[in-house]
Amino acid sequence: MSPTAGKYILTISCPDTTGLVATVSGFLRDHACFIDESSQYGDPATQRFFMRAVFTPSAASPSAEEIGKRFAAVARPLDMTWDIVPADRRPRVLIAVSKIGHCLHDLLHRWQAGQMPIDVVGVFSNHEDMRSIVEWHRLPFHYLPITAATKETQEAAWLNLVDKTGADLVVLARYMQVLSPKTAKLLSGRCINIHHSFLPSFMGAKPYQQAYARGVKIIGATAHFVTDGLDEGPIIEQAVERVDHTHSVADMVAVGRDLENVVLSRAVRYYAERRVLQNGQKTVVFR
């Protein structure tokens, strides 16, 4: 049996005030729910409160639907943005890729090996290179070439895919196209990109070349929510690795691949486990 079966995840974001933890944990106790895990954070700068709790209803608890209905009554006066979902509900994920396959390959392997709590609904790409590995995984591969002239149509095509597949999340796994502001906005909080630098260093194109030229001693990778500012969205996860003067750009690219895989897969897993809450231009990540 899955360790998440029968559990629920509650996430909350609201204005901070005295008694919030008591209200929420009291509600769960009063409905005979056991709290397996609970994390909360009050941001002193924004005066906002964030909470994630994993709980298990008991035989004495009402149905999940009823719990949700009653929690809504608690949440409204506190101006909560909240959600209760089964802990084993996997988000539906659509992956985008261009020609460089390591992040895609890594995500698909983790997913296929049962290590990533997502349902991959398909992959789209502006190139054909990744068709074979995608189809080996018995997933639909959507070839959607793009030019400056067809950008709008191409985005419309895969936004249509998002709708048709019911995708909760779009993962840009080295998809080398900048989204239009309109599309970025539409997918706000639902689109994760991997950038191959330690942001905010080396935004934009060819970050490893930039890192090489600057002579840094450490390189990194960053997973972030996509916003309409290029590489400026809320950061979810970062990792770094040492390099030195002997590393060519190609060596940095090779070191970076492992970083990108690890960082992107962590970010997607945090999202899938509902550990990531947006806090303005930043994130709260309950790891």
Next chain:
Amino acid sequence: MSPTAGKYILTISCPDTTGLVATVSGFLRDHACFIDESSQYGDPATQRFFMRAVFTPSAASPSAEEIGKRFAAVARPLDMTWDIVPADRRPRVLIAVSKIGHCLHDLLHRWQAGQMPIDVVGVFSNHEDMRSIVEWHRLPFHYLPITAATKETQEAAWLNLVDKTGADLVVLARYMQVLSPKTAKLLSGRCINIHHSFLPSFMGAKPYQQAYARGVKIIGATAHFVTDGLDEGPIIEQAVERVDHTHSVADMVAVGRDLENVVLSRAVRYYAERRVLQNGQKTVVFR
């Protein structure tokens, strides 16, 4: 004003059951206390629950003494081990050192620079080497030489110091003497040692020589509570650094110094901020 002024820290360890967070947070809300921070953890293996909450009473709250009295009534039936202390109460710390001074120096500098929330009440040593720096810090230096024959007397002498100074914590900052089982037991949970290896690798004497001989590619340092098993107490913090074939034992010692400083100072700070709770032979550290 200190960021901890007016705040209190509540720590709890007890058998896990439904409703604990609700009980505690409900108690705080009912006494008009705002929760600044709260962390909790239920260990599925031992079925024990651990909690640390930082809270701020308001004008409507009773006195801290009264809050404590009332919480005792809540805690007793739940079999809680608990404590409520002012967040700005600094533990009194007695430091032990032998001839190698970097950890002592580092701790004293952090303390003197206001970066370490402890009150250092003195330093004892089986050697005279560190007298000068200790006295520059205007701290009492107790020279307590030791031989196999005088071990019992020497330990009695500094245990007497612990009593007289009201020390809450003894920090072995590269004190190169193994405590007698009796003394280790007496100081259970109140004595932190820095071991210069990544435990459980290389227990006992000369860990850097052992690491060199084994040809490891990474070395480490470990801060742990002292128990009567040599280097086997609950681990509080560890850190590591890369080495390679060019590192002599002396090079490893040099790399290790920085690790030891960082690891020991973190462990002492976690203790001082009441972030460390013992869980059998392990620790829960709410970082």
Next chain:
Amino acid sequence: MSPTAGKYILTISCPDTTGLVATVSGFLRDHACFIDESSQYGDPATQRFFMRAVFTPSAASPSAEEIGKRFAAVARPLDMTWDIVPADRRPRVLIAVSKIGHCLHDLLHRWQAGQMPIDVVGVFSNHEDMRSIVEWHRLPFHYLPITAATKETQEAAWLNLVDKTGADLVVLARYMQVLSPKTAKLLSGRCINIHHSFLPSFMGAKPYQQAYARGVKIIGATAHFVTDGLDEGPIIEQAVERVDHTHSVADMVAVGRDLENVVLSRAVRYYAERRVLQNGQKTVVFR
């Protein structure tokens, strides 16, 4: 064109003495070879000298065969163990796996994506689980079940494979069988294992369970040459990651997967690029 085309790698291990670098680099200059990279190390403890040089012959150089013949005359009186191979010669690698596939999958992806300078000649396993992914990569999969009674026969079967495929290296990519001392000895310096702990901590079975039980704050993985002492062979590479009290054994296993992939693939790449030289029970790794 490959960055290694037309280059050669010279590796040397010999007793240390004055003038070795001069002898070797003078030899290369006298044969009109440009040194692209050169690393050397004299171990003060063992008085042995190690060197790795990448060089490019010019139009004025004799043939590689002739260079080798002449170098042999230089090397003999200095008691050198040495080798000169084309830098683009890929070692032939036979991979062993049991049921857990992440290391295999990772190696095969790197190989197939052109990121790993090896020729994979096949995979053998005592289970059928990995057949599909191996065959998708169009590689022969050899199912060689094993029991206590058949251990000798089974080892003979895959040692025969080593011979037939001309494998230079056997990689145990989570192959959960201890090799017999005879086989370990036969493959001395040609067989790399990934152990899922930060050796020498947690040798033997179930290292993550051991790490969990001990309450360490950092876990690791180690790639090493196989010898007849279990998990005691010369260490090639290690890496670590932080964990804390909230990590279950399953969580540690998940964190460890990424470590194992990175560590094993680095070790194999170092081997393939002839960066690893054995120095008794230790290694010199010219990274």
Next chain:
Amino acid sequence: MSPTAGKYILTISCPDTTGLVATVSGFLRDHACFIDESSQYGDPATQRFFMRAVFTPSAASPSAEEIGKRFAAVARPLDMTWDIVPADRRPRVLIAVSKIGHCLHDLLHRWQAGQMPIDVVGVFSNHEDMRSIVEWHRLPFHYLPITAATKETQEAAWLNLVDKTGADLVVLARYMQVLSPKTAKLLSGRCINIHHSFLPSFMGAKPYQQAYARGVKIIGATAHFVTDGLDEGPIIEQAVERVDHTHSVADMVAVGRDLENVVLSRAVRYYAERRVLQNGQKTVVFR
């Protein structure tokens, strides 16, 4: 006896060409010198060659002075920038600090404990705060206040100190004044600064506040040579540490202190051991 006694360090930077290692190592062998360590690097981008060798003359070697004279004849036609110095010659170091003392304190402790191969010739500051610890170390403390109006005079005053003390290196150990372009240029390659961010992220003032505002998950510190571009000089060393949403600016400052100490002390040690060679806007660091 010091491990460096009787040894010399040769450093070279010159246009790359075939036979350089042979020429240099042949020269040393022909003068009966044993090479203890040797590192070299040819930068394919700039076509420059860099080398650092530690060697020990024997009874059969000429004097160091004579070796130098003869090497000059070898070096001239190859257009080498080079130096031969006794390995135990410690650079003379003048330290600058403002009000924040951890880097100063750390450097002085390492120096006083014999862990840092430098001779500290004094400390200057635009504030009085650090006088006491400097004088406890029996070092001259020079109080040189500065205003916009007196910047030129103040810089002249400490440049005069550099001359009078024969300082080889000026270390800006959290000296919170930007040097004038003229002074930066004058001290080119002889002045190391610690910047409290992972450059090129967060150049300029208040980097921890910038890091906090951006919501990065990792912070860092950078030691670099000072040039007239603010925080743009060649990077010598960097290090990083994880943070998360719970870290206030003050928490980041606290984490950063340890990073700054480690990074700055490494950079100064690399410089003192002549491991750092400038390569245009980058560095070669033979660690």
